[in-house]
Amino acid sequence: MVTVELLGPLRVWVGGRPVELPAGRLRALLAVLAMSAGRTVPADRLAVAVWGADARGDPRANVRTNVKRLRRALGTAGEQVIAARPGGYLLMADPEQVNALRFGRLLDEAAADPAAERSRLAAALALWRGTPFDGIRSDWLERSVGPALQERYLSALERRVDLELAAGPCPSLTDLADLADLAERHPLRESLWARLLRVLESAGRPAEALERYETIRRRLAEELGADPSPELRQVHAGLLAGDAPPLARAVPRQLPAAAGGFAGREAELAALDALLRPPPAPSRPPDAPPGVADRTRSPAIAVIAGTAGVGKTTLAVHWARRVAGRFPDGQLYVDLRGYDPSRQAVRPAEAIGEFLAALRVPPHQIPDGPAAQAGLYRSLLAGRRMLVLLDNARDAAQVAPLLPGASGCLVVVTSRDHLAGLVVTYGAHPLTLDLLPAVDAERLLAARLGRDRIAAEPAAVEEIVRRCAGLPLALAIVAARAAIHPAHPLGALAGELRDGLGALGRAVDVRAIFSWSYETLADETARTFRLVAGLHPGPGCTIDAAASLAGVPVSRVRAALAELTRANLLTEHAPGRYSCHDLLRAYALELCQARDADRDAARHRVVDHYVHSACAAAAYLHGHFETVALPAPRPGVRVTGFAGADEAMAWLAEERPALLAALDLAAGLGLDRHVCRLAAALFVFLHRRGRWQERAETQRAAVAAARRLGDPVEEARARRDLAAALADLGRFDDAHHHLDAALEQDAPSGRAWTHYIRTLVYGLQGREADALEAARRAHDLFDRLGEEVGQAIALTDLGWYHGRLGNHGQALDLCEQALVRHQKLGNRPYEAHTWSCLADTRLRSGDPAGAVPCYRQALEVFRELHDPYAEASTLAHLGACHHLAGDHASAGEHWTHARALLRGLDPSTADQIHAQLRTIDTSAADAFRGRR
CATH class of the missing domain: 1.10.10.10 (Winged helix-like DNA-binding domain superfamily/Winged helix DNA-binding domain)
Known part of the structure; x- marks a missing residue:
């Protein structure tokens, strides 16, 4: 019995024993014979296939000589394996034992038998190990047979992708990686790229799909001077239409509250209203398909420009709120801080990150890199009616990346600059805001102070309006002063303005108004x-x-x-x-x-406030990471206290921009220890909120601060936290690099935690055996050091990965040991996690009845911890237990409750739970999703 593998490097077995053939023509001779296994190959054809048409000497003699050599190389059975026949030679092998022939037979039967097509395609593709005839020198095999096999392989792969997508579940991450690699090796095969885009779309990665479409579009244009095929263009159109990602359905309502006492600006409001009228239909060629012109229209853009304090934001917000109903898909708002004296202007990438969060894009679906994120942002807005308010822009370069890519959306930009670049390049409508006319200024005062008070002192009102020169900010401050003292006549107020400011006329200095009000303060x-x-x-x-x-x-x-x-x-x-x-x-x-x-002392105190308050909040979120001693706050620092986890999480969410700014401030003041402490405190919070890029950035700042401190232990701590953040972003090589560095720098206790983080990274990679080994190393170190918290955590991880690898008995034993320790130590988050691990192991081992009480224990603790995702996941798994036991009514009750919780969470959480259930039981997973 002989077996020959040709779909990749040559491999040969004779009688079950592997045979290594010498490099050269013997390999080509065997390959040619194997491609006709069971059939005689004429000697002339063998000669041409092995040596080519211009072979020297007697071709038949060459064949005879090399057949003898090949028989000797195959061993004692060589004579039986290669038989001489009249005019040629025969490889005595079953065609099923030649993988290239078996590959072709499976594909032929797959095409003839639709019912078994998916399984036969899978079996055929599994035979493929690389380039056919790799390492074999034969023009005939390389130029004729090999390309034909390669084409059949690619066609079969494409067909299998189509069937998988039609069946529902998207391919695995491994299949996706293989498909992406194959597309790169066939850079101009449009049908393959079309499948890759559809798989990425199905996997919830539309931004990456759009990015790869742009790659193939550029290649086709540069190398062939051609546009993408109709198939590729159709897939691209579907991506832009937002057909795939369920994440694009959020309706943000981000407009800030309107200022009280708005008055005037009728002409400006009318100009903005005009933007809502549909533009005239542009001309298009008579043979163009319907809708082409519509797709090429740009979004409407208005630029409201004017001096500081003239009321640009007030006008924009007032109008936006008035017309918000015309934009049913939502309204986005960002203060770009273009002229803030004490803070940096918002980077476009930062603003896009905020918008993606408002659109409830799950963190794992946000691609790396500003260009890809901008592409995802534009994709989500394509085909939708949304209003985007970009406030306080510094220049056109800050605004351009935030513009939607197609019609349907309306953008309002406010700036002290006229942003001529937007007008020239994007056809923006400029709107210059002047000072308020006197009549409108009086109406503003009346709205703030009441008409009776204004009518009682017309001369004083006229002087107030004149001295404020129609600047709404100045009028607002004067009106506030008058409102504080309702019994004071407006004439006295006008006199104070006269004495404090002098005759300023239209060139009013708003600082003078500020000064006039400021000087009255205690x-x-x-x-x-x-x-x-x-x-x-x-x-x-x-x-x-x-x-x-x-x-x-x-x-x-x-x-x-x-x-x-x-x-x-x-x-x-x-x-x-x-x-x-x-x-x-x-x-x-x-x-x-x-x-x-004492400015620096005040800055130090506010940094102290944020560091200590953030640490106090973080203590409610987790109790299983390393505890770090924190110096007492400076005198005069107020530390915010929290009544529980909900209050702590709400404070962190509200204060997130200030906390990130405080981290930058601490670095600027040289408070590097504070940088490290604040980054550690934000670690879990930023993860739970899906701010994965920010989490990586804060940990990079901590690594840099630790280096400045010259503290290797602190640097190692920051590196392992950075590794965990990078792993969430899918940057596994970088994560392992930082873990390797941490192991070299840290003390034994820190190395134990580094192995623990390595466990998490391997787990995210799907390398469960490696994760088990890392957990074992962490446990051994914690054990030697006597660190009980770490020991208990590592025990849970050991149990979890034993269970994932099918070692259910050992998994149960380890998790039960860990549970006792967590309860003794009061580590409630990990106690709940361990109950869940126990339940999952019992369910996977075929004991749903035994899993139920464990899930109930986990549910109780997750509710105590106010962790809605964990609660929903546990309820879904409880439902699966009842479903498997045939109690569909109880299953439905648990799933209904789980779905109610999921409605308040990120849309991807339901998909994550569905994926978890599918690894346990497909019918339960489908039933859960069917009830959603």
Whole structure:
């Protein structure tokens, strides 16, 4: 019996024994005979196939000589394996033992028998190990037989992809990687690329699909001067239409609250209203298909430009809220901070990240790189009616990446600059906002103070309007001053303006208005204004942060903030959160630099506030990572306290921009230890909120800070946290690089945690055997060091991966040991996880009844921890247990409850739970999804 493998490097077995043939013509001779196994091959054809048409000497003699050599190389059975026949030679082999022939037979039968097509295609493709006849020198095999086999292979693979997609579940990640690699090796095979795009779409990765479409489109244009095929264009159109990703259905409502007392601007409002009217249909060639012109239209863009404080944002928000109903797919808003004196302008990539989060794109579906993320953003907006408000833009370069790619959306941009680049390049409609006319300024005052009060003192109102020169921000501050003192006549207010400002005319300096109002403040209130408006790093300041900046008790700062709000120098945009116009921030910073010598001390205190408060919040989210000693806060620092996990998570979510800004501030002040502590505190929170890129960035900052400190232990800690963040982003090689570096730098305790993180990385890679080995190493180190928390965690991981590898008895034993330890240590998050591991192992081992009480225990703790995703997952698995037991009514009740929880979470969570259920039982998974 002889077996020959030709679909890849040559491999030969005779009588079950492997045979290694010498390099050269013997390999080609055997391959040619094997391709006709069981049939005689004429000697002349053998000669041409092995040596080519121009072979030297007697071809038949060459064949005889080399057949003898081949028989000797095959061993004692060589004479029986290669038989002489009249005119030629015969390989005595069953064609089924030659994988290239078996491959062809399976494909022929697959085409003839549709019922078995998927399984036969899978069996045929599994025979493929690489390039046919790899390492064999034969022009006939390389130029004729090999390409034909390759074409059959590619066609079979494409057919299998079509069948898999039609059947429902998307291919595995391994299949996807193989398909992507194959497409790169066949860069101009459009049918293969079309399948790759569809598989990426099915796998929930539309942005990557769009990016790869652009790759093949460019290649076709550059190398062939051709456009993509109709099939590729059709797939691309489906991606742009958003047919695939269920993630694109969120309807964000991000517009900020409208300012009170809006008045005037009728002409500007009418100009904006005109943008809502459909443009005239553009001309198109008579032979163009319907709809072509529509697809090429750009989105409508308005640029509202004007001087600082003229009311650009007020107008934009007022109009946007008025027409929001015309944009049923939602409204997006971002403050680009183009002119903020104390903070950097928002990078386009950062703004796109915020928009993707608002559109509820699951983190694992956000691609790497700004270009790919921008492509996903435009794809999600394609075909939708959305309003996008880009506030306080610095220049056209900041805005251009945030523009949708097609009609249907409307973009409103506000800026002090006219952004001529947007007008020229994108056809934006410019709208210059001038100072308010006197009549509109009076209407604004009337809206704020009441018509009776305005009508009672027309001369005073006229002077107030004249001295504020029609600047809405100045009018708002004066109106606030008048509202604070309702008994004071407006004439007295006008007199104060006259004395404080002089005749400013239309060239009013808004700082003079600020000064006029600021100078009336009590000393402590004035100092609070300078510190809060001038030094706070984030977009909004809480009472605790303000108290820390000022270094005074909360009761005192609360009174100062109330006075500043009444004076319209600060705005309480949410209960207990204060912000102000960027002009007021610039004014406050100027005052602070001139009058407050202890500015750095105030900055240190606010960094202390955020670090200590974030650490206190993080303690509610997890109890299983390394505990790190934290120095006591400076005197005067107010640390925010929390009543429980929900309150802690809400604070972290609200303060996220300020916390990230505080991390940058700490680095700028040289507070590197604070950088490391804050990055560690944000680690779990940013993961749960899907801010995976931010999590990686904060850990990179921690690595850099630890290097500046010259602290290898701290650097190792930051590196392993960075590795976990990179693994979530699919950057496994980088993750392992940082783990290797951490192992070299750290103390034994830290190395144990590094092995623990390695377990997580291997788990995400699907390398379960390697994950088990890493968990074993972590456990051994924790055991030697006597670290009970780490020992218990590693035991759970050991049990989990034993269960995933089918070692159910050992998995149950290890998880039960871990459970006792978690309960003793009070580690409730890992106690719940271990109950879930026990349940999962019992369910996989065919014991759904035994899994139910374990799932119920896990459910109880997850509810206590306020972890809705874990609760929903546990309920779904409980439903699967009942489904498998035939109790479909109970299964339905659990699944209904699970779906109710999932409605408040990221859309991908339901798909994740469905994937978990499919690994246990397909029927339960399908029933769960069918009820959604």
